[in-house]
Amino acid sequence: MSQPTPSHLDWRGAELLPQDVRTALLGPGAPFELVTEQVLGHDHLVFKERPRTLRGMLDEQASASADLPLLISPDRAWTYAEALQDIDAMALLLQRRYGIGVGDRVAIVATNSAEYAILIWAIVTSGAIVSSLNGWWTTPELEYGIELSKPALVAGDERRLARLEPGSVPDGVPVKLLDDLHSEAMEYRGSAPAPPDMTEDTPAVILFTSGTTGRPKGATLSHRNIINFAMVNRLGAAMAVAVTPAPPAPAGTPRPQGATIVSSPMFHVSGMVATLITAAAFPSKLVFPPPGAWEPETWLALTSRHQVTMWSGVPTQFLRLLRHPDLGSYDISSVRTIGGGGAVFAPELVREMHAKLPDVRLSCGFGMSETVGLGTLTGGDLFVNTPESVGAAQPTTQIEVRDPMGSILPEGSIGEIHIRTPSVFVGYWDNPVATADALDENRWYRTGDFGRIQDGLLFLESRRSDMILRGGENIYPIEIENRLVEHPDIEDAAVIGIEHPELGHEPKAFVVPRAGSDVSAQDIVEWCAAALARFKVPAEVEFRAALPYTQTGKVMKHQLAREQRANAGS
The missing domain is CATH 3.30.300.30 (ANL, C-terminal domain)
Known part of the structure; x- marks a missing residue:
C-alpha cells in the first residue's frame, strides 16, 4: 500500500522554463543563482548575488536610474538622484543631531507621504530601525507601541502626534513633525553619511500586528528578510519577460517606467513593501495620493495622469473600481498587472476582474508581516481557472500543512499552514515567549491560518480564530x-x-x-x-x-x- 503524499510545497517555477532561459536566469553565475547558506544558524536556499543592505539595493538601482522619477507627491516630485540627496541629508541629521545609530529605533506615526518614505530610507541607511506605529491607533495604543519599541526619536504628522499626551513619550525623547525634520535636514544636503557597521541580519523594521486577539506584537524584519522578498520579485519579473516578452516598441521609444500608487498604509507590510522594495528592486515611481480616505475617482485619475502600470490593493477596493460608473471615462490602458494580498479574492471577483480587464495580468499572494508577504503566489491563467487557490510556493520558500502536534498531514488534509524562507522575521520585538510560540526549532513559522495542499497548490481555508x-x-x-x-x-x-x-x-x-x-x-x-x-x-x-x-x-x-x-x- 502506497504512502500518502505529504503536504509540502517547494518552488517548482524553474521547471516551467525552457532550458536556455533557466540557465540564463538561474544557472551558475547567473543573476538569480540559488545556493544553500546558513541563515541564523539554519540552512536556507538564498540568492547568491544579492545586495547585503537595503541602502545597497537602492544605490544599485539609483546608479542606473538617477534621472528617473522616484517619488511623486501632490506638491512635487523627486528623481532617484534627488531622493538620495534628501535621504542622505536626513540620515546625517538623525546621526549628528539626534544621536541615532545602529539598532536605535525611530518611531513614525503619519499618513502616507513622500517625506515619510524619505525618513524610512534615512533610518535604514543609518542602520537604525523603523518602528512603524499604526496611524489609526488611539492614545493608549500609541503609548503601548512607544513603550514596547523604546524609540530614540518619535516623528509624525500634526494630526497623529496630537493624540500623544503629556507622559506618552519618555522624558528626553524628542517628538518632531515630519515637515520640521525635513527642514532641519537641509543643513546637511550635499553630504553623505559613512556606511554603518551592520550585517544582513541587522533589524530594519518593526511592523506591528493587528492585535485583534490581544495587544499588538512587533514583527521584526531584517535587511535580509526584505531583500530576499525583493529578489523573489525581481526573479518573477525576469521570468515573465523571458517567457512572454513584450511586443517590440518603435525604434527610439523608451520602455515605460513602472509606476504604482502607494495606497496601503506604510505601517502595514504592503505599504512598507511598496516603499522599501518597489523603489529599490525596480526602476519604479511611487505615486502618493492626497491625504484622505481611499476613493476610486482619485485612484483612476492618478492612474491616468501618471500612467500607473500596477494596481495593488484589496478586494473591496477592486470591487469599487470595477463597479464605478465612470470607469470607462479614464485612460487606464497603462495598467499591466493587478496584485493583492492580505485578503482572499472571492472567485466571483476574479471572474469579474478578468472579464472587465482581460489584458491585465491578475495575481494574488498569500503571506503576512512575519514573512514580508512571502509565501505563495497565483496569477494569470491559474488565478482565473483556479481562483479558490492562493497558488504555489514562491522561490526560496517552503510550505507545509501540519496537525496540532506539528506532524505533516497527508496532501488534501486541512491543517495549520507553516512557512519557511529567508524572509521569515527575526522574531517579535522584546517578546521571546511569543517568538518561541511562532517559530519552531528549525525556524518554520506557524501562520495561524488553516489550509490544504492539493496538486502543488495551497488552498486557504480560514484563520484559526x-x-x-x-x-x-x-x-x-x-x-x-x-x-x-x-x-x-x-x-x-x-x-x-x-x-x-x-x-x-x-x-x-x-x-x-x-x-x-x-x-x-x-x-x-x-x-x-x-x-x-x-x-x-x-x-x-x-x-x-x-x-x-x-x-x-x-x-x-x-x-x-x-x-x-x-x-x-x-
Missing part, C-alpha cells in the same frame, strides 16, 4: 463567503460563528445586498443549501448597509462578533 466548530464539524467561513458573493444580488458578505446551546456554534452570515435588490434571508439560505453541506448553511442572516473593514482591507470579524454578543445579551 475564524474556524467554526459545529457539533464536531469544522466549518471554514471562507467557503460560505465565496458562495454568498456569487449570488447576483449580494455585494459583500462575512460569516462568523454564533453560540448554539447544543451544537456549540453555528454559522451566521452578514450580508450587504446590491443596490435595488430585494433578496431575502430565505433566498440566501436556499442559495447556500444548493451548493454547501447542510451544516455549512447559515443558521442566521443579517443584512447590513456595509461591513466593518480595517484600513488594510480586512473584515473586522471581531467587531461583528462583539456586536453579536452584545445583541444576544440585551
